[in-house]
Amino acid sequence: MADWPLNRVFFAITAAVLVFLALVLALGVRQYLLYHQCSQAMTEGDQLLFQFTAVKDHLNESLILREEVNLRALNGELQSLEKAAEVLARNLLVPESLKATLPSRVDLVGLEVRLRAIQEQPQEKIRETAELARLLNSVNIGLQQFRFGLSDYTQTILLGLHKIIVGALGLIVTLSCTLLYLLNRRLAAPILELCTLTAPAGEEDDDAPCSLRMLTTRVRDLLAGEEQRRARPEEAPPDDPEQLRRAALRYRYAVTGCIGAELTSELTNRINGVINYTQTLIDIDEQGGDRKQSVVVQQSLVSEEKKTAELVGAMQRIGQWQPARASSVSLATLFRLLALVFEKPLRAESITLDLPVECNQEAAVAAGDLWLVLLALMQQGRRALNRALPGKQGEKRLQIECRVHPGETRRLTLTLTNTAGAWDDDSAGAVWPPLSFCTHLLQMHGASLAPESTGGETRLLIELPYRSSVA
Numbered sequence: 001m002a003d004w005p006l007n008r009v010f011f012a013i014t015a016a017v018l019v020f021l022a023l024v025l026a027l028g029v030r031q032y033l034l035y036h037q038c039s040q041a042m043t044e045g046d047q048l049l050f051q052f053t054a055v056k057d058h059l060n061e062s063l064i065l066r067e068e069v070n071l072r073a074l075n076g077e078l079q080s081l082e083k084a085a086e087v088l089a090r091n092l093l094v095p096e097s098l099k100a101t102l103p104s105r106v107d108l109v110g111l112e113v114r115l116r117a118i119q120e121q122p123q124e125k126i127r128e129t130a131e132l133a134r135l136l137n138s139v140n141i142g143l144q145q146f147r148f149g150l151s152d153y154t155q156t157i158l159l160g161l162h163k164i165i166v167g168a169l170g171l172i173v174t175l176s177c178t179l180l181y182l183l184n185r186r187l188a189a190p191i192l193e194l195c196t197l198t199a200p201a202g203e204e205d206d207d208a209p210c211s212l213r214m215l216t217t218r219v220r221d222l223l224a225g226e227e228q229r230r231a232r233p234e235e236a237p238p239d240d241p242e243q244l245r246r247a248a249l250r251y252r253y254a255v256t257g258c259i260g261a262e263l264t265s266e267l268t269n270r271i272n273g274v275i276n277y278t279q280t281l282i283d284i285d286e287q288g289g290d291r292k293q294s295v296v297v298q299q300s301l302v303s304e305e306k307k308t309a310e311l312v313g314a315m316q317r318i319g320q321w322q323p324a325r326a327s328s329v330s331l332a333t334l335f336r337l338l339a340l341v342f343e344k345p346l347r348a349e350s351i352t353l354d355l356p357v358e359c360n361q362e363a364a365v366a367a368g369d370l371w372l373v374l375l376a377l378m379q380q381g382r383r384a385l386n387r388a389l390p391g392k393q394g395e396k397r398l399q400i401e402c403r404v405h406p407g408e409t410r411r412l413t414l415t416l417t418n419t420a421g422a423w424d425d426d427s428a429g430a431v432w433p434p435l436s437f438c439t440h441l442l443q444m445h446g447a448s449l450a451p452e453s454t455g456g457e458t459r460l461l462i463e464l465p466y467r468s469s470v471a
Helices: 006-065 072-092 105-120 126-197 210-230 241-262 262-286 289-319 331-348 367-388 433-443
Strands: 349-354 394-403 409-419 450-456 458-467
Touching: 006 072, 006 126, 006 241, 105 126, 105 331, 126 210, 241 262, 241 331, 241 349, 241 367, 241 433, 262 289, 289 331, 331 349, 331 367, 331 394, 349 367, 367 409, 367 433, 433 450, 433 458
Parallel strands: 349 394
Antiparallel strands: 394 409, 409 458, 450 458
């Protein structure tokens, strides 16, 4: 669902909610109609029982008092009872097992025939009178059983439908809560993150208010700014060597500040180590001096001083400027300085740096310029890896390979690759030089820099002239 288009997500959620609501409404209508039908059947059953009970009581009273019964009126009552029984028998809500308890036409006609026979000779029909009374009571009991059975049956039907509605409502609530959870997890979190990313400078706080209207406005502003930036012609690097040197000098100062900020803690640790080892030597000397211990501490002190000097030299090398014809730089030294500068920051970002082991040639390029280009390209690869593979462990790698051209061309190629397969050429606020500037800077020294795309991935090829090998 996280990869679905938003219009499909909203349509699916809306359709699901509407379907469930329509289901509940249909069940509610069905409940209402069924309740109305059950109420009508119960009313008809009550009327039939009440009507027959009245007839039975009247006949019992007449038989006991030996009064004459109006047979014509009784016939009308019995016909009315027959019609009411037929209506209930045709009702779909009345089960077949209960229809057998309803009085039939034969039963009602038999009552009338027995009553006529009793009235003709009342003195000689005492036994028939008792049979008629028992028959009336039997039919009355059957109607009462019908009434109770119909009541239980209709209640069972209504209760079953009620349980279905309650279950459907529970299912709707569960699905609604699930949809709300998915919305909150799959949509709300990315929207809030987008609010944080698009917040103006100084308002990156997670608690800062951000409405959908505000977010839409920010995105539109960003798109408008991007269109304006694309509409402007790109600023080409200067072609004049003097202007190129001045631009390179500005980049050197900016990059030196960036590297210095990253190496501050490392330099501080090295300097503190020098101070501590020095103080230890002073303490050993004041205590009479232990030569073996003093030698061990001196070796550690020299190692710390050497590492400190290398870190300072890595930053100073950026500012070096010499004419191209009188300058060369050991590639092994540059690779060692690269490892020194980027070892700790790349390890913190889980990026592995692979540098050539056997590349002892001296590049015939100004040391400061080549050092600046390599730092810039490494930073581009680092940003590309962190953007393409955020938070992943063991999958981010930066690699430099060295290949010397055969023959007498005296040229070699450095191949830069990374597992992201791309390079982030953002100048990061004009601090790091872009790829186009690095290309022009190397061209001024007879070198070249060109991207090469193979299999959907981009690698950078630096071709350098070199001098005699370093022993």
